[in-house]
Structure formats: structure tokens, C-alpha cells
Amino acid sequence: MANLAPTFQQAYSNYETTKFEDMTVDSFEANGQSYANSYVLFENDYEISHDTELRRESAKSFYKTLRAYKNTTAANYLANVKNEQIEAKLRGFDSTIDYLLFQQNVSRDLFNRQIGVIMKELAPHMRRFVKLMAKAHGLDKITHADLKISLPSEFNQRITPEQPFMTDHLIFCFLGLVS
Numbered sequence: 001m002a003n004l005a006p007t008f009q010q011a012y013s014n015y016e017t018t019k020f021e022d023m024t025v026d027s028f029e030a031n032g033q034s035y036a037n038s039y040v041l042f043e044n045d046y047e048i049s050h051d052t053e054l055r056r057e058s059a060k061s062f063y064k065t066l067r068a069y070k071n072t073t074a075a076n077y078l079a080n081v082k083n084e085q086i087e088a089k090l091r092g093f094d095s096t097i098d099y100l101l102f103q104q105n106v107s108r109d110l111f112n113r114q115i116g117v118i119m120k121e122l123a124p125h126m127r128r129f130v131k132l133m134a135k136a137h138g139l140d141k142i143t144h145a146d147l148k149i150s151l152p153s154e155f156n157q158r159i160t161p162e163q164p165f166m167t168d169h170l171i172f173c174f175l176g177l178v179s
Contacts, residue, residue, distance in 0.1 A: 059145035
């Protein structure tokens, strides 16, 4: 196992090389202006911008580049999954999931419970949240490019733990849900 250790991280190293050294994301136009684009610019600035056109046009440019590398990225991911499967088997685990959970000190029961909660209980609240975000930003619909935006700045106020009702009330007033 020790002799194989350097190969276990190779797929991730290949992914990082592709992502940070080989990929060049095309510039894009938004609001009549040209913008450079890159992993760093997209993930740190454009993806969270409150400017809808900037956010969506940067996403088109970014995902177009990712599509050009889809086979390399998929091959690297498959290599990583296979490494995890082999290591799990060599270490005597019943499954790769059990091996990965063991590394994180998480029981299978806890994992299964969390997946259940996410699928059954969180999903309806997230759908409602997406609708509220669309309304707060004046969007007819939320696209994949809109998933990481935050509430408009007027809601980003410092509060104390004693004030949660007031903040919720302000948000719902803004959204027209209460007066």
C-alpha cells in the first residue's frame, strides 16, 4: 500500500493541472462591456454578482470551457473513484462509501439519516428559498447561474441572536409576504 500511495492522488493532481494550467476561459460581453474570465474570477466574483447579465454571461463562458474538457475531467474522476474502490477493498471495507465515511469519522447510520433528511425534509424548503431569492432579485426564474447569489445588500445587516424574528420579518416584508 505504501508503495502505491503516490498514485492515489494522481487523478486529483491531473484535475488541478487541467483546471489551473491548461484551461483558458473565454472572455464574455455583459452590459455592453467585455470581461476577462477564469476559474478564479468566475468562482470569486462573477458567480456571486448581483448583476444578472454579468453572472449569467460569465457562466455561459465558464461552462463552455468546462464542456471542452469534459472527457479529461471525467477520466480523472473515474481514476479517482477506482483508486478509492481499490483502497477500500485492500483495507478490508465492505464498500467504498464505508471507507470514505471511516476517514471522516462518520457512521453509516448518520450518513443515511442525513441523506434522508436532505431528500425528504430539506428539498421543499430549498425550493421555497429559491422562489424567495428570485422574487428578492426581481427574476422571473432562477437558472443554474443564479444559485450562489445572496440576498440583496439591504438584508445583509449585523444582528444579535436576540433579533432573529426582526430579521425574518424584514425579509418577509421586502418580499411582500407580510406587512
